[in-house]
Amino acid sequence: MKFSEQWxxxxxxxxxxxxxxxxxxxxxxxxxxxxxxxxxxxxxxxxGEVLSVAPHPDADKxxxxxxxxxxxxxxxxxxxxxxxxxxKVPFAVVGAVLPGDFKIKKAKLRGQPSEGMLCSESELGLxxxxxxxxxxxANAPVGxxxxxxxxxxxVTIDVDLTPNRSDCLSIKGIAREVGVLNSLVVEGPxxxxxxxVHSDVPDIAVRAPEGCPRYLGRILRNVDxxxxxxxxxxxxxxRCGVRSIDAAVDVTNxxxxxxxxxxxxxxxxxxxxxILVRMAEANEKLILLDGQEVELTSDTLIIADHAKPIAxxxxxxxxxxxxxxxxxxxxxxxxxxxxITLAGKARQYSLHTDASHRFERGVDYKLARDAMERATSLLxxxxxxxPGEVVEVASKNDLPDDRTVDLRExxxxxxxxxxxxxxTVEEILTRLGFHIDKLLKNGWRVHVPSFRPxxxxxxxxxxxxxxxxxxxxxPVTEPTGSLGLRPQAEAIRPVSAIQNYFVDCxxxxxxxxxxxxxxxxxxxxxxxxxxxxxxxxxxxxxxMRTSLWSGLLKTVSYNQNRQQPRIRLFETGLKFRKDGxxxxxxxxxxxxxxxxxxxxxxxxxxxxADFFDVKGELEGLFRLLGIEVDxxxxxxxxxxxxxTAELLRDxxxxxxxxxxxxxxxxxxxxxxxxxxxxxFLNSIVSGYVPNFKDISKFPEVRRDLxxxxxSDTGFSDVERVAKKHAGENLTALRAFDVxxxxxxxxxxxxxALSLFWQHPERTLNEEEVHTLFSGVIDALKEELGAxxxx
Numbered sequence: 001m002k003f004s005e006q007w008x009x010x011x012x013x014x015x016x017x018x019x020x021x022x023x024x025x026x027x028x029x030x031x032x033x034x035x036x037x038x039x040x041x042x043x044x045x046x047x048g049e050v051l052s053v054a055p056h057p058d059a060d061k062x063x064x065x066x067x068x069x070x071x072x073x074x075x076x077x078x079x080x081x082x083x084x085x086x087x088k089v090p091f092a093v094v095g096a097v098l099p100g101d102f103k104i105k106k107a108k109l110r111g112q113p114s115e116g117m118l119c120s121e122s123e124l125g126l127x128x129x130x131x132x133x134x135x136x137x138a139n140a141p142v143g144x145x146x147x148x149x150x151x152x153x154x155v156t157i158d159v160d161l162t163p164n165r166s167d168c169l170s171i172k173g174i175a176r177e178v179g180v181l182n183s184l185v186v187e188g189p190x191x192x193x194x195x196x197v198h199s200d201v202p203d204i205a206v207r208a209p210e211g212c213p214r215y216l217g218r219i220l221r222n223v224d225x226x227x228x229x230x231x232x233x234x235x236x237x238x239r240c241g242v243r244s245i246d247a248a249v250d251v252t253n254x255x256x257x258x259x260x261x262x263x264x265x266x267x268x269x270x271x272x273x274x275i276l277v278r279m280a281e282a283n284e285k286l287i288l289l290d291g292q293e294v295e296l297t298s299d300t301l302i303i304a305d306h307a308k309p310i311a312x313x314x315x316x317x318x319x320x321x322x323x324x325x326x327x328x329x330x331x332x333x334x335x336x337x338x339x340i341t342l343a344g345k346a347r348q349y350s351l352h353t354d355a356s357h358r359f360e361r362g363v364d365y366k367l368a369r370d371a372m373e374r375a376t377s378l379l380x381x382x383x384x385x386x387p388g389e390v391v392e393v394a395s396k397n398d399l400p401d402d403r404t405v406d407l408r409e410x411x412x413x414x415x416x417x418x419x420x421x422x423x424t425v426e427e428i429l430t431r432l433g434f435h436i437d438k439l440l441k442n443g444w445r446v447h448v449p450s451f452r453p454x455x456x457x458x459x460x461x462x463x464x465x466x467x468x469x470x471x472x473x474x475p476v477t478e479p480t481g482s483l484g485l486r487p488q489a490e491a492i493r494p495v496s497a498i499q500n501y502f503v504d505c506x507x508x509x510x511x512x513x514x515x516x517x518x519x520x521x522x523x524x525x526x527x528x529x530x531x532x533x534x535x536x537x538x539x540x541x542x543x544m545r546t547s548l549w550s551g552l553l554k555t556v557s558y559n560q561n562r563q564q565p566r567i568r569l570f571e572t573g574l575k576f577r578k579d580g581x582x583x584x585x586x587x588x589x590x591x592x593x594x595x596x597x598x599x600x601x602x603x604x605x606x607x608x609a610d611f612f613d614v615k616g617e618l619e620g621l622f623r624l625l626g627i628e629v630d631x632x633x634x635x636x637x638x639x640x641x642x643x644t645a646e647l648l649r650d651x652x653x654x655x656x657x658x659x660x661x662x663x664x665x666x667x668x669x670x671x672x673x674x675x676x677x678x679x680f681l682n683s684i685v686s687g688y689v690p691n692f693k694d695i696s697k698f699p700e701v702r703r704d705l706x707x708x709x710x711s712d713t714g715f716s717d718v719e720r721v722a723k724k725h726a727g728e729n730l731t732a733l734r735a736f737d738v739x740x741x742x743x744x745x746x747x748x749x750x751x752a753l754s755l756f757w758q759h760p761e762r763t764l765n766e767e768e769v770h771t772l773f774s775g776v777i778d779a780l781k782e783e784l785g786a787x788x789x790x
Contacts, residue, residue: 001161001169003257004038004239006154011175014182018155024181025159029467030168033158038239040099040125045146046070047136048091048118053083058110067116069093070143077114082132088140089133090119099125127238137231150231156239164454166361170260173451180431180468189258194376196389202331203274209395211301211341212277212313216368216392218376219268220330223248223385225323230382242354248323248330251378253354260451261334261363261371262355264303264311268329270321273306275331277313277393284309287319294349301341303333314342314359315351330385332375334368336399339453364451365400368392400453407461408443415462417475428468429461490689493625495572495681498589501624502570505617506599507591510569512551514576515541523664524549524638531578544576544583548590549638549676553660553668556592560671566595572681587681589655594672611643614675615657618647626687629654630716638664639676647679655679693760700731700758703773706789711740711749713784718751725779727772729764732756750789 005018014021022032049068056062056077063083067076069091076091083089093116096104107114117123122130124146140149147153159174167173172188179186202217228234229250237244242253252263266275280296286309287293296302296309303311310321314337323330339362346356369390376387413419426436429446434455438445448455455461466474499509517540521530528546536542545551548571559567570591577584597613598604615631622629627649634646639658647655660674709718715735722733737752744750757764757772780786 001174002156002158002239002241003171003174004154004236005035005157006151007171007236007239008157008175008178011171011188012179012182012184012186014178014184016182018157021178022157025157025174025177027467027471028177028181029162030165030174030177031160033160035155035157037152038126038154038156038235039147039150039152042092042096042098042124042147044096044104045090045092045098045119045124047140047142047144047146047149048089048116049142050083050085050087050089050118053085056110056112058112062110062112064112065118067091067118068142069116070141074115075113076116076118077109077112078118078133080118080120080133082135083118087133088136088138088142090124090136090146092117092119098123150235154239156241163361166358166363166453167260167451169358169361170256171258173260176433180428183431189374191370191374192377194373194380194387197386198388200388201391204391204393205274205276206393206395207276207278208301208341209398211279211338212335213338213396213398214336214365214368214392214394215275215277216334216372216390217275218332218372218390219388220332220376220379220385221388222328223330223379223383225327225383226325227383229254233378233382246323246325247383248327248379251375251382252332254378255371255375256354256358259367259371259374260358261367262314262358263371263375264317264333264355265323266310266317266321266331266333267323267327268331269327271305271310271331272308275310275333276304276306277335278302278304280309286310286312288312288316288351289319289322290316291319292349297348300345300348301337312345312349313337315346315349315356316353330379332372332379334372334375336363336365336368338398362453366450400450402450403448403456404437405446405448405455405458405461406440406443407446407458410442411458412443412462412465415459416466416469417477420465420469424469425465428465432464432468434461434464489686491626491686493685493687495587495685497624498621498681498685499570499572501621502591502617505568505620507568507570510552510555510571511573512548512555512571513541514545514574516543516545516550517541517554518543520554520668521546521550523667524553526637528577531576531583546575546577547638548573548575548588548678549592552590552592552676553670553674556594556670556674557668560594565672566599568593568595588678589681589684590678591676593675594670608673609675610673611645611657611659611675614677615645618657618677622684625684626690627684629684631657632714632716634658637661649683652683654683696758696760698759698761698763700756701764701769703755703757703769704736704752705755705773705777706737706750706752707777707780707786708744708748708750708789709780709784709786711747715751717784718753718780718786721779721783722753722755722776725772725775726755727757727775729757729759730755730772731758 026032046069051066051068054064056064062077062079065076065078065083067074092104094104094106104117118133120130121127121134161168175186200219202219204215204217206212206215225246225248227247229244229247233250233254234244237250237253240257244250248265252265256262280298280300280302282298284296285293286296301313302309303313311317337359339360342359346352372390379385433449435447436444437447446461515533521543525546530543530546532543552569552571555569556567572589574585575588593609593614597607597609600606630648631645632648634644636644636656638661640661644658655678657677660676665674719733734754735751736754739750757769
């Protein structure tokens with residue numbers, strides 16, 4: 001918020017300079033972004049009076065003026081279209097210096113002498129308005145220095161308020177803070193109730209009380225809006241960054257800046273019937289004051305008459321019902337709108353107004369009547385008018401409740417680190433507008449004022465005490481506390497170990513969005529379309545991912561489009577699926593491999609990575625984790641039907657490995673063989689706790705056998721059966737030969753195995769080994785239908 005320092009000092013005037021004031025405000029939690037003078041740097045400019053105006057004999061657009069500076073009368077040639085007899089204007093005398101170090105000298109313009117210059121607002125650095133001379137009030141004292149007359153020894157201070165401090169979006173709010181910080185009384189304008197002089201009242205109906213719990217209206221008849229707002233008001237608005245428009249708009253803006261209550265003025269003649277506060281209907285349209293036509297949505301709170309919408313509530317009025325110089329009767333509006341109802345509505349229509357900025361953050365719900373009386377008083381002073389009664393429509397059930405918060409003295413000392421005197425605490429809270437409802441044995445029961453919607457718990461009150469007491473006055477203490485390590489089962493491997501493993505294998509870690517393109521997701525996981533986002537960044541990032549493959553395949557496409565032929569990526573992250581009324585988030589590990597198995601150089605050649613390369617890398621991971629995972633043939637809609645493996649641990653599904661389905665690959669426009677895997681992290685990180693074993697001193701025994709089994713029988717089945725019946729002293733089982741040929745018959749293969757036994761405490765005898773070996777052969781025959789190869 002921008003505000004004039006002079007305006008603030010009209011309310012509270014501490015004996016400190018500008019810099020100290022800004023430092024004080026910043027340390028109170030209202031950060032000052034910067035400040036700037038309210039006018040350009042100039043000298044020698046006084047209030048002048050144009051005594052007469054005559055046409056220039058040699059130039060149609062110039063005028064020859066006689067101007068008084070209070071001490072003498074001089075001739076000035078002027079080209080401003082609005083120059084006229086008797087007007088008071090800023091007059092730069094000979095020798096004056098304008099902003100930009102422009103010096104005024106005697107001159108001749110088209111043969112006519114000119115001693116000085118009549119100035120516009122832009123030439124004085126007051127604004128960008130250069131359409132004509134700046135007109136001063138008729139009572140401006142001729143000859144008085146302009147900076148003294150306008151009070152230009154002033155700065156505009158820009159405060160960057162956090163969203164919770166909506167109470168400081170006004171001069172009143174800032175003054176309250178400065179008054180507390182300096183222990184000064186804040187003296188604002190006296191607001192009195194304006195007596196009605198006629199019986200006309202607006203017909204007001206609120207059909208959406210949850211969005212508008214309080215609405216006030218008043219009719220002001222017989223106003224003269226041809227009269228502009230006084231210069232002092234225009235100057236205050238300008239110094240706060242608000243442009244002067246007309247008296248009605250200027251007054252409502254002035255009250256908003258002064259008290260913090262946005263208001264609006266309607267032309268009564270343009271309102272059909274009465275005022276309705278309701279939600280918009282589908283396809284309703286409204287032309288706003290800025291000329292923009294918007295199509296209203298059904299979740300937008302609007303102000304309407306009995307025929308049409310006339311304003312977006314709390315955002316901007318409509319062009320049709322706006323005031324003009326022809327307006328004779330006004331309908332003044334002041335309301336409290338629910339911040340949640342208005343949140344985001346201005347942005348929805350590509351707007352941001354001073355009113356919406358305040359209403360979205362929360363306006364004092366008890367302020368509307370004071371604002372109505374203040375605005376009425378100012379309008380009657382400026383444009384005349386006859387006020388009627390104030391009509392108020394309120395829904396007590398929808399208005400915010402009064403709040404009380406219990407504050408403990410011991411908690412104040414605990415949080416702030418020092419004991420603050422009870423009297424000081426009570427004084428700080430009282431000056432901030434809080435009321436001590438009751439003195440408790442160990443503290444206070446504090447009533448929270450309506451203008452502080454951000455205060456609801458004990459810590460909020462302690463924060464208020466701390467910032468007013470002064471952060472620099474609080475003791476510097478180091479936090480103490482135990483930082484005990486959380487217990488972690490030794491059998492569970494950290495995810496960092498998995499990440500390091502894949503980096504060592506030549507992979508790069510990828511981090512992709514959790515929201516993905518629904519089209520890509522439907523290809524990767526057609527059975528689960530994912531959770532749609534209510535407000536997506538874009539249409540291609542509109543659903544939550546049900547597989548990490550969606551993001552990784554988009555990353556592969558991105559890299560291949562930039563001539564990267566070898567891609568090895570892995571990612572750890574969450575996938576999301578709907579489980580009844582809740583969202584289930586599952587940690588996953590996924591990877592994708594494209595291109596050569598090894599970087600191309602003189603020794604490595606150009607062998608492309610294949611299914612078994614990635615399978616081997618996963619087996620290395622499982623050895624690192626200390627778990628056993630089986631690879632079984634499976635089917636997945638995103639993977640090649642003949643090159644897909646389901647990963648099982650103790651019979652439980654833990655993931656997939658395979659080659660991307662050719663049809664999916666074609667639709668995604670990817671090149672090469674795409675190898676992918678995805679695993680449930682929680683299912684693989686739990687392994688075993690390593691234990692030390694003595695190395696046996698006794699000899700190892702080896703036995704070899706060759707069996708004929710069906711080609712559809714996997715080695716994992718052979719290994720499982722053999723280990724089950726080989727006894728506890730089996731130390732290794734290896735396959736050293738595989739053969740398929742016509743001599744074995746169709747559908748058969750020969751598999752040669754080596755089995756190794758070693759006892760930790762003695763030498764195994766021949767009979768023991770023979771018994772175990774025979775048991776393995778018998779089990780292979782019975783369970784897998786194997787036969788010994790002769």
